[in-house]
Amino acid sequence: MARFMAAWKRTAPWAARNADGAIALGLAIVVGVLGVMPPEIFGAKGTDIQRQLVTASTLVIMALVATALLRDRARQAPVERTITSGALAELPVRLARMEEIETLVHSTRRALDSLQLVRVLGSRQEIAQSHAEARKDTSRWSFKGGTGTYLRAVTLPLCVAAARRDKRHLTVRVEVVDPTNPEVCETYAHYRRSLSDAPDGTGETWTTDRVRKESYATILAAFWHRQRYGLLDIGVGLSSTMTTFRWDVSTTRLIMTVEDPNMAMTALAGTFYYENCDTELRLSFEQARRVPLERYKKVPLGDEPTIEEVQDLFEGIGVPLPKSYNANDVVDIARKALRAVDPYGP
Incomplete structure (x- = not known):
């Protein structure tokens, strides 16, 4: 029991931050279990009931996955805008500055050589x-x-x-x-x-x-x-x-x-x-x-x-x-x- 509580304490914060993913993972496990269970467990129409449960759970899992993808895109959009409009936009300017610095270094070296007496x-x-x-x-x-x-x-x-x-x-x-x-x-x-x-x-x-x-x-x-x-x-x-x-x-x-x-x-x-x-x-x-x-x-x-x-x-x-x-x-x-x-x- 102590080990279970310790494991739960470690996984609970992750599950809270990724609730949709955690639910999707749990449902995937449930669907997998339902898929391998004998149909007789669900009664006379066990096969139909089993199929309906698996189909419904699958749709829920797909919805949760889609929700997670949309959320991740929403989170990444500001970062992409920052990178695109910030560092990448300034890249040509920075490369031009590097060329200027390199030219300055060569000019300085030539100047020092010319100023050197012997x-x-x-x-x-x-x-x-x-x-x-x-x-x-x-x-x-x-x-x-x-x-x-x-x-x-x-x-x-x-x-x-x-x-x-x-x-x-x-x-x-x-x-x-x-x-x-x-x-x-x-x-x-x-x-x-x-x-x-x-x-x-x-x-x-x-x-x-x-x-x-x-x-x-x-x-x-x-x-x-x-x-x-x-x-x-x-x-x-x-x-x-x-x-x-x-x-x-x-x-x-x-x-x-x-x-x-x-x-x-x-x-x-x-x-x-x-x-x-x-x-x-x-x-x-x-x-x-x-x-x-x-x-x-x-x-x-x-x-x-x-x-x-x-x-x-x-x-x-x-x-x-x-x-x-x-x-x-x-x-x-x-x-x-x-x-x-x-x-x-x-």
Whole structure:
């Protein structure tokens, strides 16, 4: 009895809230019981009486179910109106606001990038990625540094190849140490050796002779590429002073590297640092001794320049090779010009 009362207390509130459903459920149970009972229980006309009871109860159950459905619809109507007229109606407005917020976030990010003076790159991978982004679709490139090894190995060939593929104009300005100036070559070699006596990424150590050959190789590479791509406007300036920095400037960004292969700085076009460094490189190039690249037609170079072609080139442009250089030295310069080893490669 106690269990029955406890069960009743639990079900009574539900039955009160759902009286029509509870009655329908009770009648369904009664109809089910009447349907399975023997007709003889109801007397001589038990079958007719049983059928009438089941039919009447069924109609009552259907009426109660219909009442419950109508009541539920009446309850749901305000909720549906609220959803339809409220949240759903405001959905286009909210989506538009989300798009505005997303646009604002992108604009803010671009603004922060443009306001940022410089960004430090802390690994070879970041530096390589930054160079790749700088080369992408650029129409100009300016370089100022020591001897331009990375420029010969990676930057110049890839920029020229991309420009040739797209059939577009490419302007390149290069400033390296003057190979005919023994003092600046020795100063640069001494600086590089003072940082490390071990071979660099190319497998060579820095000597005065190497500095001289690397600069000669940059001049030779400039002529070689100029002769093979008519839309390349390239200029080379020779500096009598050295710098501890290397600047690479494209249409979209500036990259400044140092001797540490895992450290560099970059700035996007339009920033204060980019614009001022770009101006500095332009003025520095104007003050450097200019290599007469306009004579490129007078000193033709083969796909694999011969010793005589290389010697004639440097004689013809007024940047003669040292008299002490033999055939092996000339071959070494040609190798460095066209098959330079990436100093930052794996």
